[in-house]
Amino acid sequence: MEDYSSKQSVENLDNPPNSRLFLVTSRSVSDDVIREKFSVFGEVQGVWVVKDKQTKESKGISYVKFAKSSEACTAMEDMHGKCLLDGTKPIKVFIAQSRSSGRHRDVEDEELTRIFIKIPKTFTEEDLKDTFKEYGDIEYCVIIKNKTTGESKGLGYVRYHKPSQAAIAIENCDRAYRAVLAEPRSKNSSADNDYHSSGRAEHMSSDLGMNPYSFGVSDPGSYAVTDYRSSDLITRCLMVSSRASVTQEQIYGLFDLIPGMDYCEMQRDHCGLNKGHAVIRYNNLGSALYAKEKLNGFEYPPGNRLIVAHIEDGEDRTSPVGKMAMQLVAAQMMSMVWNGPTTSQQLMKMSTGYRTASPMPRVQTDVSLPSLKNLAPPDSRVKERLFVVFSPAPLPMDVLEDVFCRFGSLVEVHLVPGRNVGYMKYAEKESAGDAMAALHGKMVNGVRMKVMLADPPREPREESHKRPRTY
């Protein structure tokens, strides 16, 4: 399994980025010594001492390839300035320039300590700090905001004190943050276009009635009433919408007060971040109906009215049993489990501090799924894409990753914002085919999926036929 040779194939030298060290040593230092001293920092995949072609003598230059950037960075921080042999000069250690970049300038800490991430728009700089401090000492956090409105653009920077800390953050933080090293500020000078982005945001706000500044002052009666005339749909599935950000635990705690909940999942947007929508499913119609009656329009947190509505659950439903029967079931529920009238305050009290002892399984489906598999590396060549249609609403990214990775070689899940569709990218056609065969027409967490081969993506109008698209 382990290859102890010093050879490295060219395509692995910069993979992952910043995982190779450039050493300046005494000419007397051998690759054996280097390997011995550096392997304590991680998995050394190769050591190469540059030698003179004729004399075979070391030129005092070496490269050390690690499996991970964090290992290389830690080794650099620890070994820079140390002596490898008695009586030899202290060594210099840098992250090696990527092989493809022609320049020979040292890679400086400035370029290795700041990460660039996607974050929920609701994140404050304090939230950012709290989230990313677990990977190392933070020098500062910045959220990119619209300069005129102060509104977060959902992007941020975190500067660490040491390269190893930034590398650990990139390697270990949730994939949804899409963490990468930030490009140094100096070279970037293109004026970004705030005119378009703010204009588009306003447009969407007015379209959807979602203006964030009218938050909490909407007509109090509009959500509180149960209107059976306009909504005949009665299902075991509910969609919960909240304008304020709420956590999965909060929603779970609230709706689990009503017995029979068998599924609760926050929806996420295409960044995989929390959006204030959740899908709830109960194991019986009465509980769902009762939950909607009690919690639609409920203020949680105070000032934020939840919107609760039935959504299609894909069940075969013969002619409606009738509202009277439903309400009868609900009434029975009420008398059995609720012990009298319940106020919002009581609900609040019961839900706060609620902790689930046994976490609910994230994925519920009749499909017999293979075991979890690792994802393919993010830079894998995508050989097949699946086009997936969800009904009634997209599943969260993490659920999709969980389900679709089980056939192997899943590279990425891509949900199309604002639509009930998404793409699953695979590095192997066979994996995609297996996933399609197993999952097409199937139900996961109350969501029906159509799973098909995706049409090729639309080509940009540039030269289209030299090298296959990298998707």
Added chain:
DNA sequence: CGACGGGACGC
């Protein structure tokens, strides 16, 4: 029917 993420900072 149902279709394409992806980013950037007032020095």
Added chain:
DNA sequence: CGACGGGACGC
């Protein structure tokens, strides 16, 4: 100051 190799696939 101190920057990029090795007998090279293999059904």
